[in-house]
Amino acid sequence: MEFKTPTSPHIHSGATVSRVMLLVMAATIPGIAVYVSYFGWGVVINILLALVTALACEAGILILRKRPVLPFLYDGSAVVTAVLLALALPPIAPWWIAVLGAAFAIIIAKQLYGGLGYNPFNPAMAGYVMLLVSFPIEMTRWQAPLANTEASLSFIDSWHIIFSGIQANITDAISMATPLDTLKTELRLDQSVEQIITGNPLFSNLAGLGWEWINIAFLIGGLFLIYKRIISWHIPVAVLATVAILSGVFYLIDADTFSSPMIHLLSGATMLGAFFIATDPVSATTSNPARIIYGVGIGVFIYVIRTWGGYPDAVAFSVLLMNMVAPTIDYYVKPRVFGHKQ
Amino acid sequence: MSDTRKIINDGLWTNNPALVQILGLCPLLAVSSTVINALGLGLATTLTLVSSNLTVSLIRNQIRPEIRIPVFVLIIAAIVTAIELSMNAFFHELYLILGIFIPLIVTNCVIIARAEAFASKNGPMASTLDGLMMGIGFTAVLIVLGGLRELIGQGTLFANAHLMFGELGRSMTITVIEDYRGFLLAVLPPGAFMLLGFMIAIKNVIDAKRKRVAKVVVIATPATA
Numbered sequence: 313m314e315f316k317t318p319t320s321p322h323i324h325s326g327a328t329v330s331r332v333m334l335l336v337m338a339a340t341i342p343g344i345a346v347y348v349s350y351f352g353w354g355v356v357i358n359i360l361l362a363l364v365t366a367l368a369c370e371a372g373i374l375i376l377r378k379r380p381v382l383p384f385l386y387d388g389s390a391v392v393t394a395v396l397l398a399l400a401l402p403p404i405a406p407w408w409i410a411v412l413g414a415a416f417a418i419i420i421a422k423q424l425y426g427g428l429g430y431n432p433f434n435p436a437m438a439g440y441v442m443l444l445v446s447f448p449i450e451m452t453r454w455q456a457p458l459a460n461t462e463a464s465l466s467f468i469d470s471w472h473i474i475f476s477g478i479q480a481n482i483t484d485a486i487s488m489a490t491p492l493d494t495l496k497t498e499l500r501l502d503q504s505v506e507q508i509i510t511g512n513p514l515f516s517n518l519a520g521l522g523w524e525w526i527n528i529a530f531l532i533g534g535l536f537l538i539y540k541r542i543i544s545w546h547i548p549v550a551v552l553a554t555v556a557i558l559s560g561v562f563y564l565i566d567a568d569t570f571s572s573p574m575i576h577l578l579s580g581a582t583m584l585g586a587f588f589i590a591t592d593p594v595s596a597t598t599s600n601p602a603r604i605i606y607g608v609g610i611g612v613f614i615y616v617i618r619t620w621g622g623y624p625d626a627v628a629f630s631v632l633l634m635n636m637v638a639p640t641i642d643y644y645v646k647p648r649v650f651g652h653k654q
Numbered sequence: 655m656s657d658t659r660k661i662i663n664d665g666l667w668t669n670n671p672a673l674v675q676i677l678g679l680c681p682l683l684a685v686s687s688t689v690i691n692a693l694g695l696g697l698a699t700t701l702t703l704v705s706s707n708l709t710v711s712l713i714r715n716q717i718r719p720e721i722r723i724p725v726f727v728l729i730i731a732a733i734v735t736a737i738e739l740s741m742n743a744f745f746h747e748l749y750l751i752l753g754i755f756i757p758l759i760v761t762n763c764v765i766i767a768r769a770e771a772f773a774s775k776n777g778p779m780a781s782t783l784d785g786l787m788m789g790i791g792f793t794a795v796l797i798v799l800g801g802l803r804e805l806i807g808q809g810t811l812f813a814n815a816h817l818m819f820g821e822l823g824r825s826m827t828i829t830v831i832e833d834y835r836g837f838l839l840a841v842l843p844p845g846a847f848m849l850l851g852f853m854i855a856i857k858n859v860i861d862a863k864r865k866r867v868a869k870v871v872v873i874a875t876p877a878t879a
Contacts, residue, residue: 420848446838 329428333388335542339533340395340588346529347399350457350522353470354403358410359395361474365414366394373423389428393417396436396589400581400628401443404455407474409447413439433635434595437628444628454490456514457522491520492580492624495571504568519578527583534587543591546603547610551586552577554611562619570619582614585627595635602638602645609634661780665787671764672795672850673857678764681755682796683846687807690814692800693793694748695755698737700789702759703768705733707785710773726769727760734760748817764792795853802849807841809834 347355370390374381384390394414401410417439425431444451489497491514498508509515516524537543555576562570576582581589590596590610597606610630617626671677681699686692709729717725738756741749749756759765768788773781804810809831816824839845 442839445842447835448838 329387329389332542333392335540336392336537336588337388337395339537339542340399340530342533343526343530343584344399346522346526347403350526351403351455353467354405354455354474355398355401356467357407357470357474358398358401358403358405361407361410362394362398362401362414363391365411366390366397366418369415369418370423373419374427377423377427379427384428387428390418390422393422393436393439396584397439399584400436400440402451402454403470404453404473405450409443409450413443416442429594431594432639434589434592434631437589437631437635440628441632444623452489452493454493489514490580490624491515491523491575492618495575496618496624499569505571506568519575523580524578527578530583530587534583537587537591543587544600544603546600547591547596547607548586550604550607551590551611551614552582554608555582555615558612558615576615576618580618580625581627585610585614585631589627589631590634595631595638597638597641597645599642599645599647601647602641605641605645606634606638609637657780658783661784662787665784665789665791666794667791670791670795670857671767671788672792673854675764675767676854677767678762678792679850681758681762682792682799683843683850685752685755686796686800686803686846687841688804688814689797689800689812690748690818691751692796694741694745694818695752695759696789696793696796698741698752698756699759699762699764700786700793701737702730702733702762703765703785703789703792704782705785706730706765706769707773707781708778709733710769711776711778711781714774722774723766723770726766726774730765730769731760745818751814751817764788795850799846799849799853803840803845805830806837806849807839807845808836 344355344359367385367390371381371385374384394417397413397417398410401413417435421433421435421438422428422431425433494512494514495505495508499505514521516522519527534543534548538545538548556573559570559573559576563572586607590607597603610627613630613633614626617623617629621629623629665671669675672679672682678699681695685695706726706729710726713725734757737759738749741752741756768785772784776784801811804813809829811828811830812826815826819826837845840849
């Protein structure tokens with residue numbers, strides 16, 4: 313195959329990897345801010361821990377592989393991986409969770425496959441799933457929204473919870489299942505969705521308390537990325553539409569056992585997943601029709617695993633499963649090359 | 655003599671069934687969660703390899719080439735059944751843990767591969783030695799992998815040693831890390847795949863280093879001579 317470059321002059325669009333990564337980081341800021349206001353500073357500490365580990369591991373492996381270190385550190389891809397991973401972790405998880413997850417994401421899921429641009433799986437999600445499978449207790453002990461607890465968490469308090477070895481006493485007082493987790497366990501006990509939600513302090517009018525605003529903040533960040541043309545609209549729209557349609561259909565069939573589309577769209581990691589995780593340019597599909605298929609696949613998996621699977625949230629699993637088939641989708645869904653017949 | 659050395663070297667390192675031929679992955683990955691499981695399956699496989707190689711090399715001139723594979727399979731199946739029955743009798747608890755993987759030794763491709771590639775072309779002495787060395791090479795990888803997975807997964811070494819060594823074995827268990835919460839990934843199959851990958855990588859690094867050293871020696875020799 314031969315790529316003919318059209319004749320000069322060319323204008324560089326100015327889109328470098330580091331600029332893209334910088335804008336992605338900027339787009340997560342509203343989400344992180346809302347997150348901190350509802351769940352305290354734990355998430356910031358997790359981000360810092362993951363960041364330091366990710367950069368150290370990236371540098372270490374690059375030295376081992378005899379590659380230039382600084383250009384790859386400056387490109388910011390490790391930073392994005394670290395932040396996305398940290399956003400998925402419980403804010404009261406012990407420090408080694410973030411460290412181990414980031415190290416796994418960078419060393420095994422990214423660098424062992426060949427580094428930036430070669431990893432078939434989204435590194436942040438691979439790290440997250442490794443943690444979820446290996447340490448179910450630490451990874452499912454979530455903190456209650458600050459509004460629900462007597463305690464207010466200062467930065468120092470969060471620091472102590474994350475770094476002190478004995479945290480069971482403190483965390484029992486402030487830990488609570490996530491809204492999606494609660495829905496899942498209570499539904500198994502034959503409660504109807506309405507019974508679970510009404511009067512439960514974990515839920516608000518829209519979805520889970522705190523979660524709806526975090527999701528809306530990530531939605532805003534994601535729209536900013538689309539506006540800046542960092543990501544195309546295809547994947548997020550396909551993911552969100554699929555989740556909304558599926559949950560809508562089942563909600564109309566039986567509102568007692570299936571929660572509303574609003575809860576699905578504004579709970580857990582839906583928005584973060586749709587705009588920031590599924591759109592990873594390396595592990596997603598590349599052409600626009602293929603992106604739609606990829607997004608629909610993620611949406612279907614999110615709904616199916618959340619509703620009938622063993623885990624309360626499913627964004628990480630869905631993204632990894634679709635990562636696996638992304639090359640096949642790209643193979644079969646090739647856009648028509650200009651000048652060639654269909 | 656150099657032939658014998660080559661057979662030993664092949665089985666243990668150069669042509670190691672697990673690290674180079676990548677054969678027999680199914681039992682290798684499925685039962686290597688502790689050292690004792692690994693040792694049990696490794697010994698059973700070694701015994702099968704030695705006996706099947708010996709038998710095949712003894713009858714290799716009597717069977718027609720068209721039907722050699724079914725005959726090999728029959729021989730291997732007979733040997734494995736005997737081993738399975740004796741494990742059931744003497745190491746019953748270990749037999750229960752290893753379960754389906756003992757009869758499945760029949761399908762372990764290392765065994766048929768050695769019967770076809772070596773024993774059907776060589777004499778009984780060489781074939782027995784080859785079976786033994788391939789078996790030891792396989793067992794060694796299995797034990798190292800089992801040790802790593804046990805250590806990372808649950809922080810112990812030689813847990814459940816009494817299944818193999820009787821009551822004496824109870825004192826063999828070493829708790830390396832106290833109050834370890836466990837790292838489930840190492841116990842699950844993905845951990846086995848990753849650790850085996852690392853072991854193969856380390857072997858390749860060692861080989862590459864050796865080659866470099868050997869090259870330097872070769873180049874240097876004429877100059878000194």
